[in-house]
Amino acid sequence: MVGDKIKSLREEKGYTINELAHYSNVSKSYISSIERGIQKNPSIKILKKIALTLDTSLENILSSDKNKIQLDEEWIEPLNRAISQGLTKEEFIEFLSFVQFKRRNLHD
Numbered sequence: 001m002v003g004d005k006i007k008s009l010r011e012e013k014g015y016t017i018n019e020l021a022h023y024s025n026v027s028k029s030y031i032s033s034i035e036r037g038i039q040k041n042p043s044i045k046i047l048k049k050i051a052l053t054l055d056t057s058l059e060n061i062l063s064s065d066k067n068k069i070q071l072d073e074e075w076i077e078p079l080n081r082a083i084s085q086g087l088t089k090e091e092f093i094e095f096l097s098f099v100q101f102k103r104r105n106l107h108d
Contacts, residue, residue: 007035009054024053
């Protein structure tokens with residue numbers, strides 16, 4: 001769970017929620033809601049701000065021990081570029097659905 005990972009990293013760094021909020025420019029209540037699992041789907045943009053503040057990668061925050069995927073630079077650079085150009089999670093999910101649809105239709 002993303003919230004557990006952020007809380008763990010925040011505590012390792014020795015930050016309070018107030019400090020993380022201040023340094024990352026993300027509201028205290030929003031960080032708290034992520035950590036408590038109330039906000040289950042925070043934006044990539046917010047997660048990147050938190051990751052930067054905690055001196056870790058977005059991939060580390062999103063990874064779990066159960067389903068750890070190591071992204072190499074060939075994936076990270078285009079993903080970061082797409083995010084910086086405003087790609088939302090919803091658009092990315094829609095794109096994945098489109099690609100899966102196209103692949104299914106190519107094999108029919």
